[in-house]
Amino acid sequence: MKNNKIVIYIAVLSVGVLLGWLLFGGTTHTETEHNHNAVAESNQMWTCSMHPQIMQPETGDCPICGMDLIPAETSAVGLMADQFKLSENAVALANIQTSIVGNGNLDRDAGFVLSGKITENENETATMPAHFNGRIEKLYVNSLGEKVNKGQAVAKIYSPELIAAQQELIVAYKLKASQPQLYNAVRNKFKNWMIHGNQLDEVEQTGQVKTSFTIYSHVSGVVTEISINEGSHIMDGKPIFKVSNLKTVWANFDVYENQIGQFKTSQEVMVSTKAYPDKIFKGKVDFIDPILDTNTRTVKLRVVLNNSDDALKPGMFVEGKVKSNTFITKETVLMIPSTAVLWTGKRSVVYIKANPDEPIFEMRDITIGNQIGEHYEVLNGLSAGNEIVTQGTFTVDAAAQLQGKKSMMNKDGGKVMTGHEGHLGMGNMASENNENHSNMNERVEVSKEFQKQLKVVFNDYIKLKDVLVKDDLKNVVVASKQLLTNLSNVDMALLTDKETHKHWMDIEKKIKADATSLSKSSKIEDQRRYFKSLSSHLTNAIEVFGINEKVYHQFCPMGDDNKGAYWLSKEENVVNPYFGGEMLTCGEVKQIIE
16 A cells, blocks of 8 residues: 555656646747847847948848848957947948058158248338328329339329428529528428429429429339328328339248257248149248247248249248258157048047957047158157058048947047937937937137138038039039139138147148149049048038038948048038939938038
């Protein structure tokens, strides 16, 4: 009986174990595997091979080009907090290139590039003053640039003082025989007033008082300043006009405080100007101002230039290339290409490739020194052997922003909007709890006059864009030349901060190069390629300096042979300049700059 109970218990226990395994064991394994796959699937992000900035939690179509999304790389194993990784495909599409930082990667003739302006040679300048009080009845010198010769009539003047003196002269002339000293004294009074002798002879012989006198120039040259106009009152000693001999002119350059030691008098300077891009004017340093301008932290450097052919006009902007006084050795100077540097107005940054075998990048703040040719001297932040991005730097910076890493405009990191969530531009920031934040773009403070002049250049750019839309090759050249003209009219002297002034010089040089290439291109494909580069540099200028106007930064993924291309617009409506009438509406607003 006892043995039967044990057998029954064992049988019941066995059946229970079997039922438990059937009910729970197999199910648990299946559910665990299912849950694991669900978690893995839920963590998978999807991106576009053409637009790696697109990141979505599920598969579908790219919101930009409509292509099927592909699985994105999700592993961040081995990456530091500030590092981010791009796909090989994204690197290839953006044509991102890197180079190794080295010492002294310049030839010794590179030297410094200075910006300046042509002025008249003040040693060859003279002023025609008034020698008595009166009113201008007729002015014979009316326009700047007019040539005046010594002895030429310049104005007819009414003067009560001269009328009274003429009456004295008539009386003294009648008494000349008996009182010659009185007569000579009255005549000398007119001589001191620079009154021409023939006019006095006429007064003496006719006995008639002249109501006005003609005055004659006692200087020769080109009129560079007129201080009065017809009807104006003049005073003894006050200038009427100024003339200059423009056969020689001065080129005045600004030299930064840390560059002063590189210059000396009699040093040769190669001067170029936008008016004659293929011509070089040679001159020598004539004077270095001993007093530093405390606002701009610069001194004036003066070069005397021969101008016998009148090619150089006062007011022209020029560049001067000067060889360095010191030989740049590989042990002392670290140099990087200017294309590698992004500048916010306060910070200079580059992107280093953290892993030589993988496209892993990291932003690095650096301190730059002199610009020598197309390179910057690096004072701090990099070491020889670092690998940095030298082409496609803006693309890498955009990727850093999209992945919430430290970037040019977001030095502390943090996620940004991609431009598809709620149709916000990349310049708009939001936290994960949807709180609104102000635009993170760092902008330097510049005068409204500078912004106004930059806005003129932007308006020329819009005209250029519009003619590209129409495939109008001829007017592309015309619009490019107009942009170059107004670019030269932007007065860099309005930028009193050293770093701001330096950054504008760098951007202005790149805009000039692109616009010049556009003006010389005869193929629409080349014009659009240069326009893409021009758009990038002008965007940088507007983001940093501003033009007091809303600007739409637009993007087409199919532009530039499917590499993608940006442009600027005054309107939110997309009108694509890269395809003419073929794909006018291809693209979208990526950023709103205000």
